[in-house]
Amino acid sequence: MFSGHITFTMSADKKINVGVIGYGLSAKVFHIPFIQALPDFNLYAIVQRSPKSGDDASADHPSIKLFRSADDLFADETVDLVIVTSIPETHYEFTQKALESGKHVVVEKPFVPTSKEARELVKLAKEKKRLLAVYQNRRWDQDFVTLKQILASGKLGDIAEFETHFDRFRPDPPTRTTWKTLASPASGALYDLGSHLLDQVYHLFGAPKTVTGFVQVQRKGLKTGDCAPDACTVLLRYGSPEDEMLVTVKSSAISPEQEQLRFWVRGTKGSFRKCHLDVQEPQLLGGVKLDSPEFGVEPSSSHGTLTVASADGKFNRETVPSIEPPPTYVEYYRTLAKALKGEGDVPVSGDDAADVLKIIELAQTSSDTGNSQACSITVPDALQTSxxxxxxxxxxxxxxxxxxxxxxxxxxxxxxxxxxxxxxxxxxxxxxxxxxxxxxxxxxxxxxxxxxxxxxxxxxSIIARHSIPLLKTQTRISNHQHNATSSLLRFAKGSVHSDILLPVILHALFAALIVYIDDFTPYTPHLPGSITSSLSIVVGLLLVFRNQSSYARFWSGQENLTTICTNIRNLTRTFLTCSYAANKPEPTPAERAEVEEAVHALLAVVYAVKNTLQWEWEHSVGAPDLEDNGSGSLKPELRELLGPKMSQTYEFEGLGLPIQLTMSIEAFIKRSHDRGWFHSPQASQLSVQLSSIVAAYGTMETIRLTPIPVAYLIHTKQVLALYGGILPFGFVESMQWWAVVLVSL
Structure with a gap:
């Protein structure tokens, strides 16, 4: 169970009354605009202790209640959700009181000063059956979501190094002091910007093996005990010594670069490099409205660069456009509204935030002691005897x-x-x-x-906990017998031999007629050689263009098939090894069978994509002999793989089997998440991989269904017919009857 799961749900029609504690930059820019943008929420009250001219919540929002004390807000039974945007050292007290008064709570980052306090609040939220979420909005940065998609595609291979930066050039000391610059609990670059970066890393990779931190004050004039550190570098090590990944998290106040590095990821197949920060924060500060078409959209100059190493040692570079439509911070509150109404989980759970705080504490300890710290957040229990x-x-x-x-x-x-x-x-x-x-x-x-x-x-070896079931199945992936007959059939299948047979015969007969006229009549057929050479050039250009376009379509299909297979392997691995919960009994026989069905569905996706795109069904979809449940359309290997329960298809109703299977797999991920088998970041990553499979299938479907332009086909047929008709005149004099054979070929 996790802090994002609630048993108390609100009516789907009821507006969620929101009370905001604090009226600073965080509340004005990062919370209230998004609350007001969604019809599920009602901005009900704001706690502002000392309003003043030009900074008065009641003047900016005259229809809301204004409280001077947070206790008054907690006592108001109309409030459903409390958003804590005050300074970090007050977060624990306000969150605790809000939960005890029966409110759901969203807490600004950093969650609380210590991971111990975070665990206490998570436990309290579960006891009170109230939702607790932390505002880590940068999971919805456009560049981060784009990077997740690239990682899921497998284009980078196995990741060796991952760098994430939030650097700026601010060499002068700040003119005003805030919790971010003063030495106070949960202050400084590590808790401020570092918590954003570490949360993204945790969302992608989970907890590391070791943590090494370097926390410092870079700007002159701040090197006193009263100032919080303004820079941090955290090194996170994942994996074993033989297969290690290094993650670098860096935030610097002195980085004199025109284009600040944001991400740099290097893998065994390629790398991805991206500069510039997400545009949503500067747009919000600049007054861009949430409904503006430009909100959240990065300029093309900020797009990242993907470099892929080819088999011949060359490097292919391409600019990767950021994902469209752009994800925005609105999604945080949209997901939150669904969670409050029992339709999902919180966007960022307290458990996740507590883990990130533990990593921050280890980084600070490492910086203070000069030693790397072992991270034991998610270390499994003692290995069992299986x-x-x-x-x-x-x-x-x-x-x-x-x-x-x-x-x-x-x-x-x-x-x-x-x-x-x-x-x-x-x-x-x-x-x-x-x-x-x-x-x-x-x-x-x-x-x-x-x-x-x-x-x-x-x-x-694979070391697994005792609770993981052994699937007593054997699934055939590919065991084709390569013999002469099958090779011949593969050569003939899908070819154009039958389509061109009649034109070839006609051209051969015409060539025979020209040879006959040349041999048995006084007339000698002849055409200027320039005509043949000119048409040869035209035909050659047409063939080159056709071959290039055909190979491009073929290669795109191969890349998308690789994406599908890679994601299926990753999902299968995760389903087989993570379908259990450490703090719960072993899976029941029904749950084990469900895991097995999900794995079978994954393996069936490849067959289904092939059968759907090539129409290789046992019977034609919609044929009279198709069974009522659609299973008659499946080939034997698919029926054997899916079994009778999953073999019911809806092809005749317009739902393709690949999409049907991915819907079944998505439902399994959701059920596993609800059981506690997959934590929220893991379930999100699995959904991203599944979406990559659907996207790759969609691209292959587009290639399959996009015909060659009719005008091009007509022009090509005309040119080829003319060329085939002229060839006999060029061959007849020197080749005689061999001209018929050459024209036919």
Whole structure:
């Protein structure tokens, strides 16, 4: 259970009465405009202790209630939601009182000064059955959402280094003092801007293995005990020494750059580099309205650059437009409104914020002591006495998934010994295979006791908690027999041989007529050679253009198919290894069967995409012999994979099987999240990967359904017909009857 889950829900028709504590920049710019933009909320009250001319909440919002004390707001039973925008050292007190008075609460970042206080508030929210959320709005930065999409696509490969920056050039000391510049609880760059950056990293990767922090005061004139640090650098290490990822989080006050670096991500296949901060904050400060078409939209000059390494060692660079339509901070409150009405979870939970605060504390401790700090936020329980292997064994390169126990994630690696040696150590857990040797192209599950003294086993095995079920299934991925007959059929299938047969015969007959006239009549057919050469050039240009466009479509399809397969592998891995909750009983047989069905649905997506795009169904959709439930349209491998329960399709009603399967998988992610199997960032990332599958399928569908322009086809046929008619005149004199063969070819 997490702090974002509530059992108390509000009526869908009732407006949510909001009370805001504080009337500074945060309330005026980052909260009240979004509350007023959504019909679900009603700005009911504001707490402002000392209004003054030009800064009076009652003057700016004459229809609201104005309180001088937060206690008066808590005593008002009309208030449903309290938003705490005061200084951080007051957050704990106000949040505690609001929860105890029965209010739901949104707290500005930083949540509270310590992770201990955060855990206490999360516990209190659960006891009171009230919603508790933290305002980490930069999860909805346009560049961050774009980066999430790039990571999910797999274009960067395995991430080696991830840098995130919030740098500025402000060498002069600030003219006014705030909680951000004075030495006070939860103050300074690490808690201010650093909490935004660390929250984004946590949202992407979870908790790190170790934390190393460097917190300092960079600006001259501030190096006193009364000033908060204005710069921080935090290094986060993920993974094992053999497969490590380094994350750098940096915020600096002295960065004299015209284009400030925002993201720089480097992987085994490519890199992504992005400069400039998200535009929403400066737009809000500049008075841009939320309903303006330009709100949240980055200029093209701020787009990031994707560099991908090709197989020949060359680098292909392209500008990546930010995702459209742009996500905005409105989504935070839209998600919050749904959560209050029982239609989802809070946008950022108190549990997430508590974890981020723990990382901040470790960074500060590291900076103070000069030593890296081990992070134990999500370290799993002691390893049980069982081990799970999920191995996909191709014909040449055996692979295995490996678990990294320090930060609960999995990665793929090559086996360091032969599959036969693996089988001698393991008991095959599938019900259909009795052989002692793994079969190429199949997924296998193995189970055997852990030998903690075996170094080779430690470096290559998947270590799993005892509660993870072993799926006793064997799913065929690809086991095609490459023989002469199948090769011939693949060559003929989808070709244009049948379409061009009649024109070829006609041109051959015409060529035979020209040769006959040349041999058996006194007339010698002849045309100027310039005509043939000119048409040859035209035909050559047409063929070059056609080949280039065809290859571009083919390559785009291959890239999108790779995206689909990569995301399916990642989702399958997560479903099989994370479908459990540490603080709950083992999954029931029904829940285990549900996990198995979800994995089968994932594997079926590839087949469904192929069958849908190529219309390779058992029967034509809508045919008279189609069964009422649509299952008759499925090929045997799909029916076997999905089973009778999932084989009911709706192709004849316009719902494609790939979309139907992704809807089923999305529902499984939602149910797993509700059970506590997936935490909110993890569930969000899984949904992003699923969306990437749908987007890739949509692109492939566009390629499939976009015809060649009719005018181009007509022009091409005319030119080819003319060229085929002229060729016999060029060949007849020197080739005689061989001209018929050459024209036909």
């Amino acid at each position: 081990c799970l292997w999920l191995v996909h064994i191709p014909s040449t390169s055996p692979c295995v998934l490996r678990y990294h126990p320090q930060n609960t994630w999995w990665s793929a690696t090559m086996l360091k010994f032969r599959p036969q040696a693996l089988v001698r150590r393991a008991t095959l857990a599938t019900s259909h295979t009795a052989s002692s040797k793994p079969t190429a192209g199949l997924f296998h599950v193995f189970s055997f006791p852990i030998d903690t003294t075996d170094k080779k086993l430690k470096s290559t």
